[in-house]
Amino acid sequence: MAGIYIHVPFCKKKCSYCDFHFSTTFAAYRERMLDTMHSELLLRKSELGDNSIESIYFGGGTPSLLLSNELHSFLTLIHTNFNGLDTAEITLEANPDDITEANCIAWKSIGINRLSIGLQSFRENDLTWMNRSHSALEAEQCVSIAQAAGFSNISVDLIYGLPDLSLEEWDAHIARVLGMGIQHISAYCLTVEKKTALYKLVSSGQLTPGGDDAQSEQFLHLTDRLTSHGFHHYEISNFGLPGLEAIHNSNYWKGVNYLGIGPSAHSYNGIERRWNMANNAKYMADFGQNETWFEQEILTSKERWNELLMTGLRTSWGVNLQDLFQIAAPTKDFEANLKGFEEKKWLVKTDTHVILTREGRLMADYIASELFM
Numbered sequence: 384m385a386g387i388y389i390h391v392p393f394c395k396k397k398c399s400y401c402d403f404h405f406s407t408t409f410a411a412y413r414e415r416m417l418d419t420m421h422s423e424l425l426l427r428k429s430e431l432g433d434n435s436i437e438s439i440y441f442g443g444g445t446p447s448l449l450l451s452n453e454l455h456s457f458l459t460l461i462h463t464n465f466n467g468l469d470t471a472e473i474t475l476e477a478n479p480d481d482i483t484e485a486n487c488i489a490w491k492s493i494g495i496n497r498l499s500i501g502l503q504s505f506r507e508n509d510l511t512w513m514n515r516s517h518s519a520l521e522a523e524q525c526v527s528i529a530q531a532a533g534f535s536n537i538s539v540d541l542i543y544g545l546p547d548l549s550l551e552e553w554d555a556h557i558a559r560v561l562g563m564g565i566q567h568i569s570a571y572c573l574t575v576e577k578k579t580a581l582y583k584l585v586s587s588g589q590l591t592p593g594g595d596d597a598q599s600e601q602f603l604h605l606t607d608r609l610t611s612h613g614f615h616h617y618e619i620s621n622f623g624l625p626g627l628e629a630i631h632n633s634n635y636w637k638g639v640n641y642l643g644i645g646p647s648a649h650s651y652n653g654i655e656r657r658w659n660m661a662n663n664a665k666y667m668a669d670f671g672q673n674e675t676w677f678e679q680e681i682l683t684s685k686e687r688w689n690e691l692l693m694t695g696l697r698t699s700w701g702v703n704l705q706d707l708f709q710i711a712a713p714t715k716d717f718e719a720n721l722k723g724f725e726e727k728k729w730l731v732k733t734d735t736h737v738i739l740t741r742e743g744r745l746m747a748d749y750i751a752s753e754l755f756m
């Protein structure tokens with residue numbers, strides 16, 4: 384099993400909170416970028432060996448900015464050069480303003496079978512300070528447009544911990560997405576990253592994100608509301624109807640191999656991690672001149688231990704202790720910390736796994752760091 388991630392490094396606008404890699408001025412080199420990414424895909428096809436491709440994920444950036452024939456050219460290349468695509472989950476990240484009837488029909492016709500839509504908020508004011516390219520009305524309408532075109536596997540992204548977001552308003556956001564009949568929800572706490580416009584807004588006092596208590600309350604409320612509606616809370620930020628959990632993202636957390644194509648894309652093969660340079664011009668130039676367009680590292684035992692813990696603790700299936708102890712034997716400190724967290728009811732330990740509880744998920748990063756090698 385393996386996955387392919389295609390990073391489309393273009394966006395219409397720069398969202399104020401975003402620190403992903405993208406460019407808003409790409410018209411002049413759009414074609415050259417896509418050609419370079421095609422070449423990278425072909426050059427690296429042997430890296431996945433005979434593995435069957437279980438998932439293809441168009442992320443970014445804003446892949447819904449690509450024309451359907453541009454998306455199709457990637458899929459055709461993958462179909463002709465990789466194995467086992469017939470049942471693959473093929474996801475397109477899409478912004479609400481790109482979701483039109485014509486686009487959805489075209490996406491369906493080329494084989495996209497899952498949409499991940501960045502709704503973020505239904506409050507117009509939030510979308511304004513976020514500098515999103517869509518309106519609250521578009522957030523309301525886009526899902527039904529996609530459903531009418533035949534999409535039956537739709538994920539939406541929401542952000543909580545927003546400035547002045549009351550629990551009642553957050554509950555209303557959740558009720559709205561539940562009413563849309565979607566299959567999957569990813570919810571992220573607003574994070575203020577340095578070098579973003581949001582960082583400036585917050586440091587200058589123009590905007591105050593929700594405090595820790597509000598964030599925790601909104602997270603727990605989300606968990607309770609969605610699980611009571613039959614959603615499986617399978618990863619800290621992700622909820623899916625049973626059988627419709629994201630295959631691509633789940634495979635990241637399970638340590639399945641994946642190939643990342645395009646500027647800033649990451650790849651992993653169980654031993655080595657590799658990441659392409661997050662610079663559009665340099666990525667294209669270095670690739671074209673046969674220079675190295677990526678950096679890589681072989682994971683040490685310590686890194687593998689820490690990564691297994693970090694990713695496993697975020698999931699509902701937890702950390703597989705046998706896998707962990709194959710990397711190194713547990714120390715006394717590790718056992719003592721585990722016991723302490725168990726007594727606090729932040730985690731449960733079965734014969735084979737360690738799994739965070741509902742409250743433990745609020746402390747996931749802290750717990751992981753205490754159990755690191």
Ligand code: SF4
Pocket residue numbers: 393394395396397398401402403405443444445478501
């Ligand atoms: S559309 Fe997505 S990738 Fe582009 S700036 Fe906004 S959040 Fe970032």
